[in-house]
Amino acid sequence: MRLLDDVRDRESLAGSGSAEKDLVPRITVNAVNKFRDCLRLVAGGLVRCVELEGRHSMDYTRPRAACPPGCYHCRAMAQTRNLLVVVGATAVGKTAYSLDLAAALKGEVVSADSRYLYRGLDIGTAKPSREEMVHVPHHLIDVTTPDKPWSLAVYKREAKRAIEEIHARGRLPLLVGGTGQYVRAIVEGWTIPPRPENEELRADLQAILQQPGGEEALRGRLAALDPDAAAVIDPRNLRRVIRALEVCLMTGRPFSTQRAKKLPSYDVFMLGLNMPRLQLYARIDKRIDAMLAAGWEDEVRGLVKLGYDWKLPAMSALGYRQIGACLRGEIDLPQATRMIKRASRRLVRKQAAWFRSEDARIHWYDLSEAALLAMKKDIAAWLGERQAAARA
Numbered sequence: 001m002r003l004l005d006d007v008r009d010r011e012s013l014a015g016s017g018s019a020e021k022d023l024v025p026r027i028t029v030n031a032v033n034k035f036r037d038c039l040r041l042v043a044g045g046l047v048r049c050v051e052l053e054g055r056h057s058m059d060y061t062r063p064r065a066a067c068p069p070g071c072y073h074c075r076a077m078a079q080t081r082n083l084l085v086v087v088g089a090t091a092v093g094k095t096a097y098s099l100d101l102a103a104a105l106k107g108e109v110v111s112a113d114s115r116y117l118y119r120g121l122d123i124g125t126a127k128p129s130r131e132e133m134v135h136v137p138h139h140l141i142d143v144t145t146p147d148k149p150w151s152l153a154v155y156k157r158e159a160k161r162a163i164e165e166i167h168a169r170g171r172l173p174l175l176v177g178g179t180g181q182y183v184r185a186i187v188e189g190w191t192i193p194p195r196p197e198n199e200e201l202r203a204d205l206q207a208i209l210q211q212p213g214g215e216e217a218l219r220g221r222l223a224a225l226d227p228d229a230a231a232v233i234d235p236r237n238l239r240r241v242i243r244a245l246e247v248c249l250m251t252g253r254p255f256s257t258q259r260a261k262k263l264p265s266y267d268v269f270m271l272g273l274n275m276p277r278l279q280l281y282a283r284i285d286k287r288i289d290a291m292l293a294a295g296w297e298d299e300v301r302g303l304v305k306l307g308y309d310w311k312l313p314a315m316s317a318l319g320y321r322q323i324g325a326c327l328r329g330e331i332d333l334p335q336a337t338r339m340i341k342r343a344s345r346r347l348v349r350k351q352a353a354w355f356r357s358e359d360a361r362i363h364w365y366d367l368s369e370a371a372l373l374a375m376k377k378d379i380a381a382w383l384g385e386r387q388a389a390a391r392a
Helices: 007-016 035-043 072-078 094-105 130-135 152-168 180-187 199-210 214-225 227-232 238-251 277-293 296-305 320-327 333-354 369-391
Strands: 081-088 107-111 172-176 266-274 362-366
Touching: 081 094, 081 152, 081 180, 081 369, 094 107, 094 130, 094 172, 094 369, 107 152, 152 172, 152 180, 172 180, 180 266, 180 333, 199 214, 199 238, 214 227, 214 238, 227 238, 266 369, 277 296, 277 333, 296 320, 320 333, 362 369
Parallel strands: 081 172, 081 266, 107 172, 266 362
Antiparallel strands: none
């Protein structure tokens, strides 16, 4: 959203006769060597409604007209809170860039990675290190154990609570991760249908799953009851298939019709990190080799010694499933490694379906120096507009 983009705003300012006095004075600053300093100026309120030029060896602001009284853009923006969202494929560099942004913007990170929730799943999930989390506060990491999975409804509730607490401290929340459901639930304001509690029904569905052809039977039943839900749920995610069936059978209504959207009270700037697919695949392969060298097998072995069952959703996460098969003697380590790399490529394609390049809400940036400079310039301009709206 750009201030004064609307014709009514322009006419209002011109008709007020106050255009000259409402111009923001040009601000002259010393040369800025690091763009982080530019971001601090805007986020810290030292600069009013400005548009960064990106020329760090000279003045980088230019005057912009202040928003006229009663501008509906400003009223809408002033009633919402800022939320910076960082998305992208696995291994693209979300953690590193979000740490840099959070440090520059006095921000705190709210994780949107389903695997980060679980204590003990560290190496194979590429969690931020303890040292990194000391410098930048993180939320929704290591909040449960592998035997106590979180539903999407629980995640949404806790993420919203974390975002509200960050706002209350006067800091900027950064929602960071590659779990598409988590991000979309927050950004789009999903209303998650309650999960009916019926242990007998759940046991019946689980019994069907264990029978020959059970997986196809459950998928077919969901397709008959709710074709829309069956079309969007990953058929390999049998836990979600069963949950959708439970809701359909207990409520008598399609699962898909019970998930409404309510616009959240956030002004969102969503940025996506991108790199060429072959380059990303090479980076993933290198990271997997490094994880194995760092003791990923021992991590999985330790989780089993703690009593966590192989069938738990957390223990079937990408990589943990394959290493588990290796530890049980079903496959050898080289085969497990190849399977993890192939599964990681599938995950990249799945994430691309959640975060589409044509989605107008996402500002995409590659990892070149010029693109990252443009990204920070755009964030600073967004924050400047938000601050101007709050003062209007």
